[in-house]
Amino acid sequence: MSLRQAGETTMAVEIKPAGRRGNIARMATLREAGLIAIILALCIAMSFASPHFLTWGNLRAMMMSFSIEGIVVVGMTILLIVGGIDLSVGSVVCFSMVVSGALFLSGLDPWTASLIGIAASALIGAVMGFFVTVVGLNHFITSLAAMVIVRGMCLVVTKGTPLSLFTLPPEFKALGQGSFRDIPYVILIFVMVVAIFDFLLRRATAFRKVFYTGSNEKAAQYSGIKTSHVKFWVTVLCSTLAGLAGVIYMARFGAATPTFGAGMELNIIAAAVIGGASLNGGSGTIFGAILGMALLSVVTSSLILLDVSVYWQDMIKGCILLAAVSIDHFLHSRKF
Amino acid sequence: MTEAPILEIRNLTKTFGPVLALSEVKFELFRGEIHALCGENGAGKSTLMNMIAGLLQPDDGEIVVDGQRVSIASPAAAQSLGIALVHQEIALCQDATVAENIYMAAINRRRMPLMNYQKLYCDAQRVMDLLAPIPVRTRVADLSISNQQLVEIAKALTLDCKVLMLDEPTAALTESEARRLFAIVRGLKQRGISIVYISHRMAEIFSLCDRITIFRDGRYVATDPIEAVSPDDVVRKMVGREITQLYPDKLLPQEKPGRAILCVEGLADGKRFADVDIEVREGEILGVGGLIGAGRSEIAQTICGIRAAVAGTIALNGSPLNIRHYRDAVDAGLVYLSEDRKGSGLFLDMPIAANIAALDLGRLTGRLGLLDRRAEAQQASCLTRRLGVRMAGVEAAVSTLSGGNQQKVAIAKQLSISPKVIIMDEPTRGIDVGAKVEIHRLLRQLASQGVGIIVISSELPELIGLCDRVMVVREGKIAGELGADELSEEAIILLASGVQQTSTQQEEAKNVA
Ligand SMILES: Nc1ncnc2c1ncn2[C@@H]1O[C@H](COP(=O)(O)OP(=O)(O)OP(=O)(O)O)[C@@H](O)[C@H]1O
Numbered sequence: 001m002s003l004r005q006a007g008e009t010t011m012a013v014e015i016k017p018a019g020r021r022g023n024i025a026r027m028a029t030l031r032e033a034g035l036i037a038i039i040l041a042l043c044i045a046m047s048f049a050s051p052h053f054l055t056w057g058n059l060r061a062m063m064m065s066f067s068i069e070g071i072v073v074v075g076m077t078i079l080l081i082v083g084g085i086d087l088s089v090g091s092v093v094c095f096s097m098v099v100s101g102a103l104f105l106s107g108l109d110p111w112t113a114s115l116i117g118i119a120a121s122a123l124i125g126a127v128m129g130f131f132v133t134v135v136g137l138n139h140f141i142t143s144l145a146a147m148v149i150v151r152g153m154c155l156v157v158t159k160g161t162p163l164s165l166f167t168l169p170p171e172f173k174a175l176g177q178g179s180f181r182d183i184p185y186v187i188l189i190f191v192m193v194v195a196i197f198d199f200l201l202r203r204a205t206a207f208r209k210v211f212y213t214g215s216n217e218k219a220a221q222y223s224g225i226k227t228s229h230v231k232f233w234v235t236v237l238c239s240t241l242a243g244l245a246g247v248i249y250m251a252r253f254g255a256a257t258p259t260f261g262a263g264m265e266l267n268i269i270a271a272a273v274i275g276g277a278s279l280n281g282g283s284g285t286i287f288g289a290i291l292g293m294a295l296l297s298v299v300t301s302s303l304i305l306l307d308v309s310v311y312w313q314d315m316i317k318g319c320i321l322l323a324a325v326s327i328d329h330f331l332h333s334r335k336f
Numbered sequence: 337m338t339e340a341p342i343l344e345i346r347n348l349t350k351t352f353g354p355v356l357a358l359s360e361v362k363f364e365l366f367r368g369e370i371h372a373l374c375g376e377n378g379a380g381k382s383t384l385m386n387m388i389a390g391l392l393q394p395d396d397g398e399i400v401v402d403g404q405r406v407s408i409a410s411p412a413a414a415q416s417l418g419i420a421l422v423h424q425e426i427a428l429c430q431d432a433t434v435a436e437n438i439y440m441a442a443i444n445r446r447r448m449p450l451m452n453y454q455k456l457y458c459d460a461q462r463v464m465d466l467l468a469p470i471p472v473r474t475r476v477a478d479l480s481i482s483n484q485q486l487v488e489i490a491k492a493l494t495l496d497c498k499v500l501m502l503d504e505p506t507a508a509l510t511e512s513e514a515r516r517l518f519a520i521v522r523g524l525k526q527r528g529i530s531i532v533y534i535s536h537r538m539a540e541i542f543s544l545c546d547r548i549t550i551f552r553d554g555r556y557v558a559t560d561p562i563e564a565v566s567p568d569d570v571v572r573k574m575v576g577r578e579i580t581q582l583y584p585d586k587l588l589p590q591e592k593p594g595r596a597i598l599c600v601e602g603l604a605d606g607k608r609f610a611d612v613d614i615e616v617r618e619g620e621i622l623g624v625g626g627l628i629g630a631g632r633s634e635i636a637q638t639i640c641g642i643r644a645a646v647a648g649t650i651a652l653n654g655s656p657l658n659i660r661h662y663r664d665a666v667d668a669g670l671v672y673l674s675e676d677r678k679g680s681g682l683f684l685d686m687p688i689a690a691n692i693a694a695l696d697l698g699r700l701t702g703r704l705g706l707l708d709r710r711a712e713a714q715q716a717s718c719l720t721r722r723l724g725v726r727m728a729g730v731e732a733a734v735s736t737l738s739g740g741n742q743q744k745v746a747i748a749k750q751l752s753i754s755p756k757v758i759i760m761d762e763p764t765r766g767i768d769v770g771a772k773v774e775i776h777r778l779l780r781q782l783a784s785q786g787v788g789i790i791v792i793s794s795e796l797p798e799l800i801g802l803c804d805r806v807m808v809v810r811e812g813k814i815a816g817e818l819g820a821d822e823l824s825e826e827a828i829i830l831l832a833s834g835v836q837q838t839s840t841q842q843e844e845a846k847n848v849a
């Protein structure tokens with residue numbers, strides 16, 4: 001290694017100026033740039049295939065379609081970084097929706113009802129967090145059980161039939177349907193959530209602990225980090241964001257369906273993984289995960305515009321996931 | 337030696353991105369010789385071993401085995417050429433049993449669909465017993481790091497190989513295990529097996545090896561028969577300068593150590609040890625010796641709150657501490673350097689700067705709870721410079737560093753909070769001679785500034801050369817304490833093992849020293 005010339009004393013090592021972006025940061029930006037390139041290429045190709053594709057209307061619809069899920073992706077990404085996973089997000093989105101809806105129907109004003117719905121979601125996160133950190137189960141099993149239990153709770157609350165919420169006041173519905181100068185509130189909320197958490201994840205001390213814990217839990221403990229606290233709070237955060245998404249869905253649809261969100265978790269985990277979150281923990285970015293979400297959404301939208309049968313769509317999306325993860329694996333194993 | 341070498345490396349070059357790890361090095365290994373490979377941390381020793389074992393591919397140059405030029409594409413290819421490597425970093429399946437790990441290669445090659453566990457355990461135990469009586473049905477994850485190292489060695493012994501490469505096999509071992517290993521290695525040599533032996537312990541190299549090759553900065557320096565060189569020559573060639581004083585001056589007898597900094601009384605964890613009293617006084621370095629499994633690390637971890645105590649009091653500078661979690665200890669200024677840097681010391685995938693900052697993020701946190709990245713980088717470059725870490729920059733991942741340099745980062749992490757008491761478990765594990773001198777000097781300097789220092793070490797010369805007082809632990813009890821004037825290898829071994837040694841063993845201990 002040529003950092004040091006022979007003959008110098010041991011302690012004198014030339015150090016490159018600190019603060020430059022290192023290998024890891026470069027790898028991450030490389031992946032994000034790649035995703036952006038693929039998304040752009042797809043968009044351009046699609047604009048030739050279908051004149052409707054690159055219209056503001058279609059782009060807005062596409063953004064709308066992934067904005068609310070995008071809020072859930074944020075929480076999932078952070079949870080993946082800490083080394084966890086949450087299969088219950090789809091159920092929790094629905095739970096927040098039906099709890100808020102039922103409370104509204106029972107006479108509460110919709111804002112308070114929503115806050116309670118979100119709090120109830122956070123509570124589910126706390127219960128899962130308890131089982132993970134105190135009882136010592138893993139995230140996969142705990143959230144798998146929660147997925148089923150919470151879905152059951154949705155059915156109990158609604159007695160199995162959708163709640164019709166057309167009486168929701170317009171100023172609440174605006175949350176999901178209205179827009180600020182042609183930009184839907186949904187998209188604004190989404191962008192805000194992403195911006196805040198992306199910033200925090202990169203800069204905040206509290207979130208740095210998430211990376212430490214996910215990278216090597218034992219080493220984190222040997223650094224005085226209370227890893228069970230970190231895991232607990234991240235689990236709660238993920239469920240809370242799912243709850244927030246549920247409330248926005250309610251405002252958007254003006255209804256609360258007890259079967260809503262089934263299978264959503266797979267889409268969300270796929271997006272985060274395409275965007276670079278590792279299932280082993282320790283790495284991932286929110287920006288990347290959102291790009292992953294955008295890619296999936298562009299593909300879905302293209303398939304619809306191209307009139308590809310619904311039966312094919314899942315298969316194609318699955319293949320994209322496989323390809324993305326394989327490329328990633330290849331890039332990583334090459335590093336050694 | 338006129339016969340053709342069994343393994344020959346010609347002009348081998350290896351780069352990692354911009355880092356030139358090896359530059360046109362050569363190396364020759366004859367049948368039945370024990371060949372030492374020496375060099376500073378980051379000189380490229382492990383990189384060369386990894387290429388011979390098929391884990392890495394050279395950029396340029398030739399590997400010649402038995403006169404045939406070969407390209408070794410994978411570890412399996414190396415195995416079929418009769419080449420085995422004991423890694424510097426432990427690479428065992430943590431969830432499998434010791435026996436399954438030992439016979440991993442054989443199990444992998446096995447054609448039969450079912451396993452004969454009875455035979456597997458039986459065979460594995462026989463191999464294991466050559467080194468240490470570790471029960472082979474235990475899960476590897478439940479073993480201490482030094483026992484894992486022994487398993488790693490046992491694993492290599494089962495391979496039917498012509499060339500055995502040992503990359504710092506004794507770094508985590510105590511004298512007695514090391515001695516067993518040497519006996520085995522000599523036996524292998526007798527059977528005509530060639531051995532490459534990497535170590536930073538000069539005494540071992542001189543008692544065990546036939547020839548020595550030295551690398552510096554990724555370049556080949558020299559190969560000599562061991563009789564033709566002295567330890568000083570070797571060090572000079574490795575480091576490129578003279579090292580005059582291996583250990584810093586101790587406290588003089590008239591300089592009494594000051595007041596007690598750390599006071600531990602009646603500590604017990606209910607399982608591994610009981611009734612432990614420790615006192616560290618200002619200005620002194622306290623050593624802790626003992627055999628592997630004696631409970632040294634457990635005691636240290638319990639003091640720091642990493643493991644739970646059932647009895648005992650801890651006082652820092654006279655005031656009692658209530659430590660329930662390691663966080664409390666760190667906040668009070670009490671830190672512990674783990675002996676297992678890969679498992680619990682470092683975040684391998686994360687940048688060097690982030691690793692060093694991990695102990696106390698609070699110091700680097702500005703307003704609004706945001707991390708001050710610039711302060712983090714500055715702290716890292718300051719400490720890495722002080723410890724002489726060779727790296728591409730503080731944002732490089734720790735996994736790109738050589739073993740010894742990783743260890744320096746682990747030490748830098750402990751120093752980052754300006755601790756009041758440091759408990760170091762094998763602080764110089766895998767660190768080269770030159771850097772070791774610097775680290776010892778640093779510890780002495782810290783001690784004289786009033787930092788309490790406890791050094792747990794399996795390396796007797798280190799305990800004797802560095803410490804003012806050595807406490808020996810045997811089977812979870814403090815077996816005794818030796819003052820500066822009573823320190824000797826025999827005295828420590830005697831306390832550690834609790835039995836009178838035979839004279840031949842004492843002889844051997846002297847030779848090793
Ligand atoms: N994967 C990698 N990526 C980048 N650089 C690497 C990588 N592996 C090794 N290096 C660099 O190559 C050089 C040689 O490393 P190597 O591990 O061979 O040293 P070593 O002689 O075994 O040192 P030690 O005594 O500390 O174990 C070091 O400077 C190290 O930083």
Ligand SMILES: [Mg+2]
Nearest residue numbers: 382424738739
């Ligand atoms: Mg090495």
